[in-house]
Amino acid sequence: AQSVTQLDSHVSVSEGTPVLLRCNYSSSYSPSLFWYVQHPNKGLQLLLKYTSAATLVKGINGFEAEFKKSETSFHLTKPSAHMSDAAEYFCVVKEDSGYSTLTFGKGTMLLVSP
Amino acid sequence: DAGVTQSPTHLIKTRGQQVTLRCSPISGHKSVSWYQQVLGQGPQFIFQYYEKEERGRGNFPDRFSARQFPNYSSELNVNALLLGDSALYLCASSLSQRRQETQYFGPGTRLLVL
Numbered sequence: 001a002q003s004v005t006q007l008d009s010h011v012s013v014s015e016g017t018p019v020l021l022r023c024n025y026s027s028s029y030s031p032s033l034f035w036y037v038q039h040p041n042k043g044l045q046l047l048l049k050y051t052s053a054a055t056l057v058k059g060i061n062g063f064e065a066e067f068k069k070s071e072t073s074f075h076l077t078k079p080s081a082h083m084s085d086a087a088e089y090f091c092v093v094k095e096d097s098g099y100s101t102l103t104f105g106k107g108t109m110l111l112v113s114p
Numbered sequence: 115d116a117g118v119t120q121s122p123t124h125l126i127k128t129r130g131q132q133v134t135l136r137c138s139p140i141s142g143h144k145s146v147s148w149y150q151q152v153l154g155q156g157p158q159f160i161f162q163y164y165e166k167e168e169r170g171r172g173n174f175p176d177r178f179s180a181r182q183f184p185n186y187s188s189e190l191n192v193n194a195l196l197l198g199d200s201a202l203y204l205c206a207s208s209l210s211q212r213r214q215e216t217q218y219f220g221p222g223t224r225l226l227v228l
Contacts, residue, residue, distance in 0.1 A: 034216070036219075042221065043118075043204065043219045043220055043221040043222050044157070044204065044206075044219040045219075046216055046218070049216060090156050090157075101147065101159045101162055101170050101172070102147070102149075102157075102159060102206075102217060103159070104149075104156030104157050104158070105156055106155060106156050107155070107156050
């Protein structure tokens, strides 16, 4: 069975400072990993995905994530936060086990102050 | 190209009623998945359809059912509505079921059960 743990329910940063959103996963098979962002009253937008190619994955809007198999982690980072980054972020795991469905973490709310 | 579309955007029902939610995938996508997102939580997998066949079912009661049509659009039906069914229902489409495939989400249907 697959599962995802997002270690922080809320993260607060100041504009211009680095962002770190932490995610650990559990998977019986070789997983694909994703980060999605959800702005208030909006659907989910894909930020980036890992599918067993390069372990450092670059996404949209300056975000990137590093897959660390030994630590079963897939943390999301951004060098400099922008006010528009304030949203909820979901770490997602997908296994290749016959049929592929997404398992979401509980989400991390990113708050950005001026 | 149009993204995933869902209708209606909002819906208010009373306990015991039945509801049908609709989803149109991105053109060329043959797989549709449904998720329920309760306020403050990550989305939970309900169903996956591929090539008009059910390929996966999450831990939801039999009151929930779905189908996929020859044009790959999909409907989610919920019978005997309960207050706890109040949630954002998200539809996602992908080209196939392969692990590496990205699921693209629609804006969701917000259901309120009174």
